[in-house]
Amino acid sequence: MLYTRSSQLFAEAEKVIPGGVNSPVRAFKAVGGTPIFVKSAKGAYLYDEDGNRLIDYINSWGPMILGHAFEPVVQAVIEKAKLGTSFGMPTELETQIAALAVSMVPNIDKIRFVNSGTEACMSAVRLARGFTKKDKIIKFAGCYHGHSDSFLIQAGSGAITFGSPNSPGVTAGTAKDTLLAKYNDLENVATLIEANKNEIAAIIVEPVAGNMGCIPPNKGFLEGLRQLCTDNKILLIFDEVMTGFRLAAGGVQELFNINADIVCFGKVIGGGLPVGAFAASSEIMNYLAPLGPVYQAGTLSGNPLAMAAGLAMLQALDADRAIFQRLEEKTAYLAAGMEEVLKANNVVFTINRIGSMVSVHFDADPVVDFQTAAKGDNETFKKFFHGLLQEGIYIAPSAYETWFITDALTYEDLDFTIQAVDKVSKTF
Ligand SMILES: *Cc1c(COP(=O)(O)O)cnc(C)c1O
Numbered sequence: 001m002l003y004t005r006s007s008q009l010f011a012e013a014e015k016v017i018p019g020g021v022n023s024p025v026r027a028f029k030a031v032g033g034t035p036i037f038v039k040s041a042k043g044a045y046l047y048d049e050d051g052n053r054l055i056d057y058i059n060s061w062g063p064m065i066l067g068h069a070f071e072p073v074v075q076a077v078i079e080k081a082k083l084g085t086s087f088g089m090p091t092e093l094e095t096q097i098a099a100l101a102v103s104m105v106p107n108i109d110k111i112r113f114v115n116s117g118t119e120a121c122m123s124a125v126r127l128a129r130g131f132t133k134k135d136k137i138i139k140f141a142g143c144y145h146g147h148s149d150s151f152l153i154q155a156g157s158g159a160i161t162f163g164s165p166n167s168p169g170v171t172a173g174t175a176k177d178t179l180l181a182k183y184n185d186l187e188n189v190a191t192l193i194e195a196n197k198n199e200i201a202a203i204i205v206e207p208v209a210g211n212m213g214c215i216p217p218n219k220g221f222l223e224g225l226r227q228l229c230t231d232n233k234i235l236l237i238f239d240e241v242m243t244g245f246r247l248a249a250g251g252v253q254e255l256f257n258i259n260a261d262i263v264c265f266g267k268v269i270g271g272g273l274p275v276g277a278f279a280a281s282s283e284i285m286n287y288l289a290p291l292g293p294v295y296q297a298g299t300l301s302g303n304p305l306a307m308a309a310g311l312a313m314l315q316a317l318d319a320d321r322a323i324f325q326r327l328e329e330k331t332a333y334l335a336a337g338m339e340e341v342l343k344a345n346n347v348v349f350t351i352n353r354i355g356s357m358v359s360v361h362f363d364a365d366p367v368v369d370f371q372t373a374a375k376g377d378n379e380t381f382k383k384f385f386h387g388l389l390q391e392g393i394y395i396a397p398s399a400y401e402t403w404f405i406t407d408a409l410t411y412e413d414l415d416f417t418i419q420a421v422d423k424v425s426k427t428f
Helices: 004-016 071-081 092-104 117-132 186-195 221-231 251-256 304-319 322-344 370-374 378-390 411-425
Strands: 038-042 045-048 053-056 110-114 136-140 178-181 200-205 235-239 262-265 276-280 350-354 357-361
Touching: 053 411, 071 304, 092 110, 092 276, 092 304, 110 117, 117 136, 117 200, 117 235, 117 262, 117 276, 136 186, 178 186, 186 200, 186 221, 200 221, 221 235, 235 251, 322 350, 322 357, 322 411, 378 411
Parallel strands: 136 178, 136 200, 200 235, 235 262
Antiparallel strands: 038 045, 045 053, 110 276, 262 276, 350 357
16 A cells, blocks of 8 residues: 555645644654545545545544444534534533433533543543642553643652653642552552542542553452542542443443542543543532632533534434444454464464453563553564554554444454454564
């Protein structure tokens, strides 16, 4: 396959957009080469500017769980656009999607819509701090909660010290309020809590991690976090931006029957438009302005295009709960097929999977946290990525990303992918 027009377009983009992209991972820095410019997409396929068709395993990083240009979403957006795209005033549509979300997700009474997952997580943490009147938060290394300052933190010098900024522009003052823990390590969390008695407002966690490959929680990890939070008057924030409306209609809270105090959404909830949301009990949510003292706002929050797309998406998922079972079966089929051919070709690998999230790691050891995810052989990953691309298969251009399976994929697509993995892994 040729990517000449994409290369030209990237060169043009680099002149006027930093790095040629509006979000860094799109730039292919981790795998080399130049990014592919998309012209259109339908169902499971992307069509690029060079006329190639690619089977898409990213799906806009998650939202397109029912495939690209999903007809009910497209229709809803077209209809609403004709009636005006934003008013900065309430619409009935906002109540409709809020009511549906509250009915699908366990353990929440109220939800507020924002424009991105970043905003959702940032606002959830502010709410938790205001509500508990405490300042510090615990986050886990390798978990991603968007790019707001409090989350751009790396490990400090000692295990129990404060975090330090991992981007210029994040102040030391902000970093000192974020403590970094190891995913799947309850003892580490307990130690942090003990060392910061009565200072921790919230623990924020991806209840199934998806930003260091796919890492499901160890048995007892989420239950343990719940207990530690309850015992220490800490709010437990589930960042379900990736897992919400994907692993189950009610997300990980439903899947593992564990209650979080605040839940963050993004990706699927917007049906492909810019939407995020955060939700909790009435008691917590009523602490937000205009009812309560914690301020949070947005000019375009809840705009009719975004809400129409999100509502059409949630309605489709709500009407056909078997979608989640179908996705599980397709993903399990893909994972088993890849496992078979990788083994047959003597490749050293680990495949992690839960529901419709799957990741391939080029390392023999179990991948359970950031450290073990970082051990994977990136040279092999690069060959894997570019090999699959040549076969017309698009996976994320970084070894730290999860594949998102869409219901639009057919078993023929999956078989084609498994054959391509077989062919490519013979060249390692
Ligand atoms: C994508 C993601 C975010 C950030 O969402 P944006 O819409 O990109 O701001 C936050 N948390 C998790 C778990 C994510 O996967």
